[in-house]
Amino acid sequence: MSLLEIKNLKVRVEDREILKGINLTLNAGEVHSIMGPNGSGKSTLAQVLARRESYQVTGGEILFNGKDLLAMKPEEAACEGLFLAFQYPVEIPGISNAYFLRSALNAVRKYRGQDEMDAMDFLPMLREKLKLLEMDDKLLNRSVNEAFSGGEKKRNEILQMAVLEPKLAILDETDSGLDIDALRIVAQGVNAMRSPERAMLVVTHYQRLLNYIVPDRVHVLVEGRIVRSGGPELALELEDQGYSTIESVARGASPA
Amino acid sequence: MGNLNVATATQGLQNYAESFGGFEKAAASRELSWLRKLRQDGFARFSDTSFPTLRDEDWRFTNVSAIAQTPFRLVRNGDSLPSRKDLDPFRIAGLGCQLVFVDGRFAPALSTLGQMPAGVTVNSLARQLERDPGTLEPHLGRYLDLQRDAFGALNTAFLEDGGYVHIAKGLVVEAPIGLLFVSTAHDFPAVNHPRNLIVAEENCQATIVEDYVSLGGAEALCNTVTELVARDRASISHYMIEREHAKAFNVSTLRIQQGRNSDVASHSVLLGGALVRNNVHPVLAGEGAECLINGLFIGNGRQHLDNYMLVEHASPHCSSRQFYNGILDGQAHGVFHGRIIVHKDAQKTDAKQTNRNLLLSDTAQIDTKPQLEIYADDVKCTHGATIGQMEESALFYLRSRGIDEASARRLLLVAFASECLDRMKEGPVRTHVETLVHEHALRLAGESHGAARQEQIA
Numbered sequence: 001m002s003l004l005e006i007k008n009l010k011v012r013v014e015d016r017e018i019l020k021g022i023n024l025t026l027n028a029g030e031v032h033s034i035m036g037p038n039g040s041g042k043s044t045l046a047q048v049l050a051r052r053e054s055y056q057v058t059g060g061e062i063l064f065n066g067k068d069l070l071a072m073k074p075e076e077a078a079c080e081g082l083f084l085a086f087q088y089p090v091e092i093p094g095i096s097n098a099y100f101l102r103s104a105l106n107a108v109r110k111y112r113g114q115d116e117m118d119a120m121d122f123l124p125m126l127r128e129k130l131k132l133l134e135m136d137d138k139l140l141n142r143s144v145n146e147a148f149s150g151g152e153k154k155r156n157e158i159l160q161m162a163v164l165e166p167k168l169a170i171l172d173e174t175d176s177g178l179d180i181d182a183l184r185i186v187a188q189g190v191n192a193m194r195s196p197e198r199a200m201l202v203v204t205h206y207q208r209l210l211n212y213i214v215p216d217r218v219h220v221l222v223e224g225r226i227v228r229s230g231g232p233e234l235a236l237e238l239e240d241q242g243y244s245t246i247e248s249v250a251r252g253a254s255p256a
Numbered sequence: 257m258g259n260l261n262v263a264t265a266t267q268g269l270q271n272y273a274e275s276f277g278g279f280e281k282a283a284a285s286r287e288l289s290w291l292r293k294l295r296q297d298g299f300a301r302f303s304d305t306s307f308p309t310l311r312d313e314d315w316r317f318t319n320v321s322a323i324a325q326t327p328f329r330l331v332r333n334g335d336s337l338p339s340r341k342d343l344d345p346f347r348i349a350g351l352g353c354q355l356v357f358v359d360g361r362f363a364p365a366l367s368t369l370g371q372m373p374a375g376v377t378v379n380s381l382a383r384q385l386e387r388d389p390g391t392l393e394p395h396l397g398r399y400l401d402l403q404r405d406a407f408g409a410l411n412t413a414f415l416e417d418g419g420y421v422h423i424a425k426g427l428v429v430e431a432p433i434g435l436l437f438v439s440t441a442h443d444f445p446a447v448n449h450p451r452n453l454i455v456a457e458e459n460c461q462a463t464i465v466e467d468y469v470s471l472g473g474a475e476a477l478c479n480t481v482t483e484l485v486a487r488d489r490a491s492i493s494h495y496m497i498e499r500e501h502a503k504a505f506n507v508s509t510l511r512i513q514q515g516r517n518s519d520v521a522s523h524s525v526l527l528g529g530a531l532v533r534n535n536v537h538p539v540l541a542g543e544g545a546e547c548l549i550n551g552l553f554i555g556n557g558r559q560h561l562d563n564y565m566l567v568e569h570a571s572p573h574c575s576s577r578q579f580y581n582g583i584l585d586g587q588a589h590g591v592f593h594g595r596i597i598v599h600k601d602a603q604k605t606d607a608k609q610t611n612r613n614l615l616l617s618d619t620a621q622i623d624t625k626p627q628l629e630i631y632a633d634d635v636k637c638t639h640g641a642t643i644g645q646m647e648e649s650a651l652f653y654l655r656s657r658g659i660d661e662a663s664a665r666r667l668l669l670v671a672f673a674s675e676c677l678d679r680m681k682e683g684p685v686r687t688h689v690e691t692l693v694h695e696h697a698l699r700l701a702g703e704s705h706g707a708a709r710q711e712q713i714a
Contacts, residue, residue: 075658095670108658160657
């Protein structure tokens, strides 16, 4: 059984059809990348997978671990092992990062029938993960993402992923706004989590991140459809030629 | 008897006049002429003005006709005292002492007097009047402006008991001093008028908490006034916690008189009551005085929670900070009316006012009104107000990490409230308030939204 099966997924936002029939299968242990120009529907796909309710699914189905993902609430999807690293992590004043992380972990543990973790056990575990991402301890006592730099926010997303240990991680433009050092650190954090049990879907506009996180498969999303799939070399080709060639081919293939 | 429910304002006044006549003849310490005069002045003023109406600028958003039309009666003797056990839910761990007042009267049997350090006097006002009225005469009624407010005038007319706290010069009192006001149920609408006096001498430091609660579910009015005098360099934290039941009316006035370089923090936490009006009126009379007026109000159902501040800058180099956060659900109505007056000699005044509101339903309402009157030319005054809903993006972010919707809402409510909680000094009272706020947030998060409700039914 595949970990994630997306079949003919169609999604609308208000009056506009954003995804026009996506098919994608991801097995445990695999890393796939979704590449595409701005507005192609990459982030919509990521948000729909994380069960954001403002998107209207008009057709198709998604099976996650064999279960109907579209019937799940965001928290259920998370507890089932799905994780989205946000393109724009949300600032939440008044909730400390450490408290947030522990609440999230305990919600997931509770769902899975595990005991909740107290602060005594949680903090040492958290500090280990912080080290991996070269993050300052001080970020734990600060409010979630509040006044974090762009790089700190993205690292904080990966920290959450490291704490929650999902089955499927979706990284939405995790490379955007990162300088090369931060990119390296984030990629290192992500690579440390690659395992035969875990799959990742790396959504990105640029090939840059894929130098560090080498995918097994690359899919090109243009105007709501996957127009090409291939190995990691496809990313290099796109980097070389840009999206314009592939876009015009895609347009030719599907006249309006 | 006539139909009391439709008693007109005139009948209402007559009711108070009869009540005052009876009260005056039997009131404690009526032999003190200054006190007699104070009470009479209070009643005269109340008779002149009667209760405010919506036409009164300071009462634009709060209709007190329900109070005016209810034939409240004074509770004269505490014939049915609650048991200590009844009050267990209202104890605050870590207080130095807790004086309990039942329907406005000191209840020594229910109070915990504790061991306060030498130099601290905590007593019932009635007892202090009996024992040593000379300590009270210079202060009592001297700060409250009877002209301002009919409720203050009414309280002064019926002034008899309440808390008296005196902190000697230079003393640092660690454990908070608690005053618990309990309204009990009677077979008539009952009113009580607690009157508190807090005198903090030079350079002292203390925390005082006033806690208003009710037992039983009967209609009642608690109309309370506190005069707080902070002498030069005194540093005082004052808490007012209102958590009465849904039939309670509560009108309170905190009048603060600040000396040179004194530092007063007033924290108001309004959680309960049907109709609540909280007046905070600091006068920064001494140069370099600082005042923090911090407030949190959380309402649902048909609660009406009105926060009225009048901050008077009367000397140079003073600073005041007002921060009020409101969370309103159901058909609750909140009011924030922040008036700042900078008198002409109060140069270098630094006054700031912020009111943030979170509306959880389409039918909840907030009226927010800043009002700056500046008669000095070298001052810094800022104000700002925001009204918003719970952010969908924040809610989704929390849920996407596995936190269920009700818990995510609760977290966001507590986070919003924590801006106010964080301004309170760490200690037993803050811990207590945090617990209360968490309980309230839990209730609101669970009740307020369809999804959470459906989940419970399913």
